[in-house]
Amino acid sequence: MADETLSLKKAFSGHGGFGVDETTMAAMVTKWRKQPDQKSRFRSDFSGFFTKIGSIEKCEDDYLLRLKTEFSRFKNIMVLWLMHPWERDARWMHHVMHKSYPFTVIVEIACTRTSEELLGAKRAYQALFNHSVEEDVAYHIKESYSKLLVGLVSSFRYEGPQVDNDMAKWEAKALGNVIKSSGSGKLIQNEEVIRILTTRSKRHLKATFKHYKELHGKPIEEDLGANLCLQETVKCIDKPAKYFSEAINIAFKEGADKPSKLSLTRVIISRADVDMEEIKETYHKQFGVKLEDMITKNTHGHYKDTLLTLIGK
């Protein structure tokens, strides 16, 4: 009996984790058929979910909202799985402005998709929302990092093999000078920084970052101060697998907020067919644990099964 109670509690997200265990729930309906006492005992035993007003039993509103989120993880991942990648990216970008997703999602999409994929996402955005993503980002986001963000979504980077190595060296030096002379708050709005990060090709930027490390003895991320937007931009361009593995790690952390947890679905769905193997390797190296083990331990039900399949388990 105690076992059944525990497993049903877990199934209803009573012990944390992502998603709900639909199979266990359905099995319990069968087991506890025509046993109202069992259910009554379960309710007394689950104070996060159930409470009392006087002698009247009721569900906690907070918990109901939480259940809504957990139940819908499977629905969301299935719909996203079927959706065209352009529509997915367009909707995620739209959520940044209309559903308080973190602005880093725009950095992520603008910097880790190919030029063609980003164009597709922008066209889907226009078709879905009757505005261009550039006008919406420029209009709705009024932060210090707005200029960088608009520049990033407007980019259509050259994707060929040619790199002007001398220019890359020169720009590494130029970035070093700007970083030295700018206050760290001003760095995010510096014209040269924005120009280089939003217009140069990815190959060129990787070369630039490499030269920076050789010139200054440390990777450029360490010199960007607490500038989250700049850090994420550099990471997404230079080491996307690392960026994604860290995003997944944040989702699994104790006390992660709702948007962080949503990253789990977004990262796995968007990278399943791209660089999931690399992300898994990076994750294992960085955090000392296999991604499939983290997922198995911390997620439930059909949501868990879907994630495991998508990462290639």
Added chain:
Amino acid sequence: MATLRVPPAVPSPQEDCEQLHKAFEGWGTNEKLIISVLAHRNAAQRKAIRDAYQATYGKDLLESLLHETHGDFEKIVLLWTLEPSERDALLANEAATKWHPANRVLIEIACARSSQDLFTVRCAYHKQYKRSLEEDVAAHTKADFRKLLLPLVSAYRYEGEEVNMHLAKSEAKLLHDKISDKAYSDEEVIRVLTTRSKPQLIATFNQYNNEFGNPINKDLKSDPKDDYLAALRAVVRLICCPEKYFEKVIRLSLNKLGTDETALTRIVATRAEVDLKLIKEVYQSRNSVPLENAVKHDTHRHYEDMLLALLGSDQN
């Protein structure tokens, strides 16, 4: 809208490329023959001719044209023969790498092409120059001009017809406030001009005029010598009424002592398949003479013949 005249029965690309080859053969070049073919084919037909020429004679038609023609005629024939996106990429590359404050070619390309066409130009630019247009514009322009030109060439404006009148009113007021404060390169000004859709902007400019009694360009004329303000005025004009903008450039290019062939060539070649007819009408109404007369007066020989052909006024 277009002035290009294509004969009702067009020879095959193979026949055309053979004619052109004949025009190059022997001593001298038969410019009249070149004009009679190329100046009477649309972009798709010219591409087919180029492909046929490459397949038949093993070299690019443009190479032969470069070799066999000279001066202003060579420039216009080369520019004309290119595909519109390649042509714009070439013009943009010249304008970016040799940029100076009075150069408004980048603004012409960024504002007088559809969103999709501008994107095609950016693709052609990648192919041709192994860099993006944005990187070159960003690297070669400075200060206020870069602030304006970079987002302008990177724009991918929404192309629907919907207009939000409430937004048009508020953004008209925003522009007016900034202009009154002489904050011409303020981020909000740039934001509105470089991200809003064209119908939205036209509505905004109309609201500006309604609310504040002056068309926005009048208020942007506080210093007629300021190149940055001229650039802003060009943006407004090209979005609202490109044919008026182009008429003015043509008129000024023909007025100078000597003629600014570069501007004349560029506009005739880039607008012949778009709205050169409208531009001619504006010219006639503004100057009381047909554009062809001014062209005949100020240009000569094969260059003149090519211009007249593209204006739809030759005898062919």
